[in-house]
Amino acid sequence: MDNFWKGKKVFITGANGFLGSYITKALVGKNAQVFSLIYDDNPGSIFDEEGLWDKTRIIRGDVRDLNLMGKVLKENQIDTIFHLAAQPIVNQSVDDPLETFEINIQGTWNILEAAKKSNKIERVIVASSDKAYGHHDMLPYREHTHSLKGIYPYEVSKSCADLISQSYYRTFKLPVCITRCVNLYGPGDLKMNRIMPNTIKRLYYNEPPVIRDTSESLRDYVFIEDAAQGYLKLAEKMNPEIHGHAFNFAANSPLSVLEVINLISREMNKKIEPKIITGGFDILHQYASYEKAKNVLGWMPKYGFLEGIKKTIPWYVNYFDKLGKK
Template sequence: MSHTLCDRRVLITGASGFMGSWLTKYLLEQGAIVTTILADWNPNSYFVHSGVIYQVKNIVGSIEDYSLLEKVISDHNINTVFHLAAISVEGLAFEKPRQAFEINIRGTYNILEACRVHSDLVQRVVVASSDKAYGDSPILPYTEDLPTVGKNPYDVSKSCGDMIARSYHNSYGLPVVIGRFGNIYGGGDLNLNRLIPNTIRCLLQNQPPIIRVPIQGSFMRDFLYVQDAVNAYIAMFEGLENPKVHGEAFNFAMGGSWKVLEIVQKIQHLMNREDIEPVVIPQSHGEILHQHVSIEKAQKILGWTPRYSFNEGLRETIEWYTEFLGSPSVANGQNSLVAPPFSSAPELNNQISG
């Protein structure tokens, strides 16, 4: 058990999401006292299935509600904040840019302002960001000193969030650190349209995986297994003991890059389903072609390094989805990605308050 986390009064936003579920579970295992702010939840999520939802103090609300954030920090004597809540699906951000900006930008400055106002309580703030904050930089691998110049709605929202976090440190001395993550994968990601879970699902159902590729060139991506991502968040939290880490950004990924087809072939090999031919669909717009981050800064300053190889992470991910997609509720088509309202779960009424 971590002595630095034991009895810490932690607020985590985005706790019911893919990454947030795993991080919240770890914080509880280390003895932290965790409060969450939830706008919604999914009954099939890892947050529910792991039992995490029953072990934390859940507050119904949105990070767009500044008064609520300030009240939660004050009422629960929060001393540590992990800010993960965001619209994290690029396609959704493109379709609903106003919603993406409200949640990803407004939500970020709301939580940072609430932390500033209660700086007598809040000692450490960890903000989740993305390698998308760099935009379509021609310089590879991305290093933390590159400008954050996103162009499409999702990328811009992450660029802005980063700059806002740094401004709160530079202007007010807020002890904040920013994590820029590559593509996080692992069990519990219910966005089954993403490359890795979609490929696994297709192969389990004896269907060809669908690969979307640009008309010219190929997509190159950097990945990180969810357990390594949890360790990255903890490394940032612990790193904030050093004032030199305050206001800094760190990249986290495996430190390599893979073509989309290579990833699909890896999964096929691990699942012994090389007999199924993928379907390749060209697309003419949208995503950045090549993304690859340097992780040297995190290794040098935080002492963090990924522990899982790509194959190891994929094996555990395949095992998780094999069990999940074979469960009765999912097999019967009850794996809706749209979360029901809290009122549909009376068994949680004694757990949730405003």
């Protein structure tokens, strides 16, 4: 697949976000022509760090603008779409569910509708989430046995976007595949309310890490470079036999929130008792199997959690050093 991407015209929504930055960087390195949809600036991101502003074609806009999406695909003869743009924060979805639904659901159907009207599209990859599964007693989540049944706004937005994507394949034979990633972590995630950057930040400033709801809740974590490679492998392997399919990108190695905080604290040589904040709108346990991705795509995570945080923590320490002490 060394020359697969050479000359491909790739449209990435949310290109300067956490995952988008890594996928954009990888595709630029593989000589694709990348068209980056940017809604908000993301200062300090990997997109900035890698100088991707000068290596891709920048399109300022909003996935909620259907006319713009159609124009971008038509004028640039786009053949591949990675739809990553989203409102990704659970608490924010509770504070403003309408905006979350507009971005995550309307934004997705706009991309799919624009793609349907294009005669150049060869592949569309839509980012769903393991949150789309909602609550299930039997874990890990598997694509063929676990239905999508989100309850809270963020989960529902991803369940809907996922099902709409499947519908566009079933109804219109649009060449679309869906990704359901577990929690992603690594250098460059600037959403400081997520557990990894938040814990590192609080420990850096000698503040107690925060446990929201319960220290016993289980989550699965995949290093960002592994996730980006998963997206590329999926796009490269897409064919009519897997159009309409969803794939979990996971580690199937669940950790409790307390275990995550303890491992980060140990790596940073900090001993500060966590602070527990009760309440919230998260499912208690969430983790997924990557068996299908392994069998169909040949993908599996390269980094274990300890290896991943060893690559992650120094990036944040350097980032906070640059910001200066509070």
